[in-house]
Amino acid sequence: MSMGRVVLADDDILLREGLASLLERSGYEVVGQAGDGTQLTDLVRKLLPDLVVIDIRMPPTHSVEGLDAARLIRQEFPETGILVLSAHVETHQAMELLAGGSRIGYLLKSRVTDVEEFVDTLGRILKGASIVDPGLVHELVSAHRVDDPLARLSAREREVLAQMAEGRSNAGIARRLFVSEGTVEKHVRSILAKLDLEETDEDHRRVLAVIAFLDAH
């Protein structure tokens, strides 16, 4: 019983193969591989995978073809999980992806080398989470700001904020920080109040709101 049916898209065959074998080893079924966006969407239409892993830079222009493909797939197959890998991560791309809804992840490509973490991320996506690269989140949270709104947060609240930004649920955060879920809930409410953000039940909305806030300030 496979963890999920996956289609990979990357123009670099070596890397694609490496990734495929990693996924296979980790219990996923790689049902198709594509070298560009068009191939990818064709394959997705044909194979209806649970998850697609997309390199953002692909032929023909090597710019943001992956994002375009992701948008298309999201429109046609909203249930399909999407993980976009990028050579470098940027907030606006993250936000663009997150705006598409849940089951979406955005990671630095080098994250695939940490197999455990990577596989865990895939699992969370399939379960409906929205995930943002922790490096990007770190950059956002630790940036120097003039009149820093984060200065109002306690150190613990900052940790919780970073976890929220990465796309974790309260339960996930509680597990990560070794605290009770109730404590996390309390922190989350406090943070949202201090940052003047609206509470929301949908995790991916929370991620988007937090990222947008951090980007704008």
Added chain:
Amino acid sequence: MSNGAGAGKGLIRRTVVAGGVLALVVGIAFTVVLVAIGDLHHSAVLASESNRVLSAGNHLERLVIDLETGLRGFLITGEERFLAPWDDAQRAFPQQAQMFEGLAAAHDAGQGRRAQQIAQAGVAYINEYSVPAVETARRIAAAAPPPTTSRLLAPSPRLIAVADEGKRRVDELRRQFDAFAGVEDELAASRQGRSSNAAGRATGAATAGIAGSVLLVALFTDYLTRTIVRPVRRAASMAGRLAGGDFAVRLPETGAAEIGALERSFNSMGSSLQTSHIELRQLLEEQAALRRVATLVARAVSPAEVFEAVAREVARLLDAPATGLLRYETDRTATIVALGGELAQDLPIGSRVPLEGANAATSVMHTGRATRVESYEDAPGVVAAMARRLGLRYGVAAPIAVEGRLWGVIGASWNRPGPLPAGMEGRLTQFTDLVATAVANAANRAELSASRARVVAAADETRRRIERDLHDGTQQRLVSMALDLRSAEAAVPPALVGLKAQLSVVVEGLTGTMEDLQEISRGIHPAILSKGGLAAALRTLARHASVPVALDVPADLPLPESVEVAVYYLVSEALTNVARHAHASVMHVGLTVDDDVVQVCVRDDGVGGARPERGSGLIGLRDRIEALGGTIDVASPEGQGTTLRVKIPLGAR
């Protein structure tokens, strides 16, 4: 000249003639007076002569009377003593008669004859009567008794007869004397008449002379006033106005002789002054116009602006209703690049005209020299036809050579009747050098900024390639290597725990390398720009900064990529410098777009004292920004932070 008569006779001659007439009139008057005086004098001489003649006559008459009375006494008394005066008179008579005769003859011929008759009659009386009568009486007395009283009382009748005879004769003589005196009186009367006439004439002549002289002097004075004084005074006042700058004043050239010449030379002086004044003003205007254009050229405004200014200045300076600048193209056409003058207002700038026929532009192209078109009437070609349509009659054109190569032509045309004024080509040519300099400068500037832009673009391209190589090549390799190692790691039998761990360490090392690579590639090329826009890219930059950055950059700016890249590098370099040199606590980045100019202000509150020449960062920025036609100003007073102000035009680039 208007008065041909006056032109021939000089003023001196006129004055001499007038003086001569005056002298003649006065001379005649005096001559008449002198003659009259002479006459008067002569009359006076004659009158005294007449007196002397008359007195001589009287004296002689008295002698005759003495003779007669003496004789008569003697005859009556017979006494000898009565003969004493008779004797004396008889003796004196001849001399006196001679004198009388001489005086009368000298005085008047007729009177002379009469005096002679009188003298002869007197002599005859003495000789024929008086002396014989005495002798007779003596003889009678000698024969008769001695005289007694009775005898006295009773003379002889014969004697009485003799005495009567004597009386008759004397009466006759005296009648002659009276006649003489009468004639003399008549003579004196007529002389008196003549001399009073002469006196009258003298008075008349003197009066006439004085009156004539006064009249002449008056006329001459009037003449002098009219012909000399007034024109001279007029000339003086005109000279004053001339000196006061009224170069248009002229005198009527009606004066005579030298005055006419004076007026004519005054007028010609006036017109030559006016000419030189006009020339001077022209020169000054020309200099001012050239200076204005030169200032534009020096300020390195766009050639189009210089062309337009030249066309306008030339139109004004040469009073030409149509001027134009044309650039020669390679296909035997020329492009209209600027027009000036009121008639050329709405011709199409930028349009092409064919160079055909023998029109001015073509002729300048062939000869490389300035040319004149005396009439557009029959001139061939489109340009001439255009000129005719605008009512233009003639024109000039001069070549514009840029660095030795014929670049274009400048022309001016007129619609005034009359021939094409001389020297217009020369005045036109003065502007061509400035146009050429502007063109050459612009070309050099364009070349310079193009080469700068090429340098910047080449550098950017290299950065882009390196960034791509790093991400698509190196990073990709590293990731797939890491994946392979993970595969290997997974394939290692559980027994070889050490190898597994080793492989894992290698993968972690690779991951660290990838992170380093990430960090390095971030600064190499802002690939993000093409995706998220400038504002997002600057936010990302700011988040990596060592100090807080206050960004004031509007989102969604529609800026050209080259400008975005320039601004990105500007902020990036500023951030790097702040981290390295400034010891600042905050940095501000402001960006505004108005009037097609992007203005960026990057400011920190650090130590200041930035010196672009000490590094390559700020100089590189200058190259990049100036390549876009922009400017960068670095203000960095010691201890007061550093401010970079950048302006980039969004115009035609």
